[in-house]
Each structure stands twice: as structure tokens, then as C-alpha cells.
Amino acid sequence: LLHQFGIERIAKNTALTLSGGEKRRLTIARSLVTKPKLLMLDEPFSGVDPIAVYDVQQIIVNLRKLGLAIMITDHNVRETLSIVDRAYLIFEGRVESEGTKDFLINDPISRQLYLGERFKM
Template sequence: MPILSVCNLVKKYNKKPVTNDVSFQINPGEIVGLLGPNGAGKTTAFYLTVGLIRPDSGKIIFKNVDVTKKTMDHRARLGIGYLAQEPTIFKELTVQDNLICILEIIYKARKQQSHLLNTLVDDLQLGSCLHKKAGTLSGGERRRLEIACVLALNPSVLLLDEPFANVDPLVIQNVKYLIKILAGRGIGILITDHNAKELLSIADRCYLIIDGKIFFEGSSSQMISNPMVKQHYLGDSFSY
């Protein structure tokens, strides 16, 4: 049973559809990729799912609740986590204080805050930089802190925008490892990224958007071997 269903989303700009009847699903513990060339409607479809923009028609269903008209903060409280491409941390605060800021909003009991702080620090391997200012962190440390901040909200679904962008190969491998761990805990994960190679190497299923429509749906191996996908997106020499 899908935990998140995107149903027939349409978004038009100047009467031109950017997404045209786009539908996809995410199951608990599943890693789903959302791919597409520049200008194909992939980013718009992702932002519609996040709640950054509103669709002209269609629905977004989360745990059998229609969240199409819900704000991003309301969706977050319901359990939809979002990791933006741009940095979302307070650079002048320490790693610990960044996490405490979120935990104090969500949880009133100090004991619970402390327990969850320790859990996040251990899970994301942030102990060595706990008292560093966030603005001084390395790319890998910053990405782990950003993920920890999202996990502090206890999401059931995690929407990741370009998690492999602007970081070195070692950080990418670490992020992929964390994503697999989170999926193993039952969190449904949607990833959009221009790095098709890394995304296809980790996704259970992928959707390809071209000209505002779902062009292909299937496993990574099915996508790579599909002649039409090669022709319109990956090219003949693509491998991962």
C-alpha cells in the first residue's frame, strides 16, 4: 500500500502545461527516483509534491489524507520530510544547537529532546563535530547535519532534492549509505537528482518525466535497457 500517492498532477504556466497528468507512488521503505532532462517538468513535479507550489489540478495523498492544499509546515508535521538542495542550516549555530532548535519545537519534554539528540548524533555520526559551528563544516558533515535536521521531525516519507549535487564522490557514497539505512527503517524516499548514474544505482524504482508526462516507470535495470529511454534521455553508452 503506497504511503504517498501523487495523482494526475497538472501545472500550467501561461496556459502551457509543465506537468501534464503526472502520477507516481512511494511505498514504505522504498527508494524512488524521479528523473528527466532539463525543462521536462521533473523539478515542477517534485516541487508540487513537496508543497512549494500548488497544482492546477490533481491530488497528493499521504497516509490516505489529501494534503494537496496543505502548507509545507503542515505536511512536515504530518510526516513528510524535505531536504532542499540549498543549505537549510543555521551557519552561526553549532551542530548541537541546530538540532536542539528543531527538537524543542517538536518535543516538550527535555528528557525526550536529549534522547533524540543523542540518537541523531549517533546515527548520523556527528559526535566529532557536535560543538562546531555549522558554517565551518565539511561538505559531508553539512549534508549529514541537514539529514539529521529532517529526521528530527520523525518523517514517514523523505523527499530529497539533488542530494548528490556539489559534493565529492566520498560524500556521495556516504549519503547513499544513509539513504539505504533510512529505507531499511521503513521510510519511503523520493529522490530527484541530475546525477542519473548515482540515482539509478540506489533506486528501487524510477520514473522518467519527458515533456511534462511520465515517459517510463520501472526498475533501474529496466530503465537502462529500454531503447526509448536510451534514445530520449540516457544515451547508448550509459552504465552504472
Template sequence: MSFLSATNMTGGYGAGPDILHDLELSVDKGEIAVIVGPNGAGKSTGMKAVFGMLNLREGAVKLDGTDITGLSPQERVHKGMGFVPQVRNIFPTMSVRENLEMGAFIRDDDFEPTIEQVYELFPAVYEKRNQNAGELSGGQRQQVAVGRALMTQPKLLMLDEPTAGVSPIVMDELFDRIIEVAKTGISILMVEQNARQALEIADKGYVLVQGRNAYTDTGEALLADPEVRRTFLGG
């Protein structure tokens, strides 16, 4: 069984119409799974469904074999999920270090070694540790946001558009760091608009269309699929 197994997810926001239709997502231990697709395909909605942020009318979410479908997002964090939203993902008036400390809110042990690990993973975060997070560049803010999520010591890290609005050089650096995180055994589920680049680092890829699974395969196989290339990757 996959470490994360989300099956037959059907639902939407509140009493609104269904956005997801029998959506299936799974991630193995230490695997990078990437969700791509056109605008409005339900990519971020699928991520939020896994994290318990919308109503599922059907389907189930299991983490490490445990059914967590009925748990709140806060309870899922305690079970080992870390979530980095696309926007409003830092505390801009707090220092970088204080942002990381906020990520350790569920812990009652010594979290200093984890802060050191984040500094090692993101040298720019260490260099800016005493600055207000709101003064950082877009790429540096994303590093702080990911670092704060890592402070919870997640088993599954979910990233919603981590490279939105950053330069290609910063995007490549972020992807390199994400690969390093996965190598530690943390599972990664990521929504990404830069589909081609994301699939290059993906063990598994999901192409969504109108809230449904259109294609599922390894990142390498999806990049080589002529139909996927023509329809979603610009040829």
C-alpha cells in the first residue's frame, strides 16, 4: 500500500458543485509525486482535499494505512502531514527564525537540531535568519515556507505551486532542495504550473483535467508521451 492513498475523491467547497470527480492520488515513501494540468483542472483543490480543507462527498484518504478522511487539517498535521500553500505562507512581520519556530508549534521536544537542518538545506534562510520574512525575495520566502513546514517533521510534505513567481534559476534551486528532502524519506506531493520541469524530477505524475485523472504514469513516461506533450507541455 502507498504511504499516501487518496481514492475516489469526489467533492467541492461547501455546498457548491463537485470540482473533483473520482480523483485518485498516491505517494510512496520518499517519492516525489507531481500534479499538473491546465488552469481550472482542480490541481490545488485535489491537494486541499488530501489535507482535509474541503468536503468529500465520496472517497477516502489514508496515510500510512490509517484512514484519516474524517480528520481536520490540524489533526492531519499531527499525523505527519505538512502543507505549504501558494500564497500567505509566511508571517511577514516576524523574523525568519521566528517563522521557523512557529512551525514547531506541535512539538514539545528540542527542535534546535531541525532548525539547523533547515539552515543546512537552505543557506539563504540561515543568512537571513534575523531579518523580517516580509523583506525577502519571492524565492527566499518560499524557502522559509518550506522550512517552516519541515519543522513539524512531516512524513508527507505537500507543496502548492512552490515555484510560482520565481525566476528559472530559483526554480531549479528549489527543485534541487525538494529532491534532497525526498532523499531523507519524506514523501512529496506537489502541484506545479511549470509542468515540464516538475515532471523531470517526479517519480510519479498526475495530469488532471476538469477534476479527473487524465494521465497517470512516471514523470519520465509522461514527458515522453506524445499526447501529453502536445496537449499539456507545448509540444
């Protein structure tokens, strides 16, 4: 797993010394040790640089190709919508809109509550 996620060089480092992207890759690798059927990621794109965002996106896409179900919660809409099959907009504790990326981008409710009228991918 260390090689698969490009973190073999940090194997002996403590977590406190890792960058945000290294921490994300390590977290995902650790969660795969138990061979889960569902991987839940809470804000995997938060606090990491654009290169690390891309790396994490590629890891998620590759895990999906292997048949792993993945659920992501994140405020980074562009990064998340670009890699998901389906998305849910939760507002004040309720699902207000759901569908494909294209549906949510064009949905008037999604635009009014969260995306804004000028949102573009």
C-alpha cells in the first residue's frame, strides 16, 4: 500500500511531520488495510495543495475502478463533482437536491442554496 499511494519514503516519519497531501494518502491507505466494501472520506480535499488534490482524486478514481464504493463529504464542490457518479446537496440537515454532476450544476435549487448563479465547472 505504501508504494501504491506513493508514500513509501515517509514510512518512518511521524504523522506530525507529514504534509496535508501525505496525510490524506496515508489515511486512505490505512483505511484499506481491512479491505472495506465502503470507504467514507470526510473532506479529503480540505487543507491540501492543488497537486495533492489531484493525487487524491486519482486515488479515489482508481479505487472506484476496482469496485470500491466511496462516499465523500466535502465543501470543495468542483473537486468533488469532477469525480463522483452521484451527489447530494444537504442544506440545514435535509437532502434538498440529488443527482448527477450535470443535474446538480443546472438545478435551480442547488444554485439558489449553495452553488450560486455564476457557478461553472
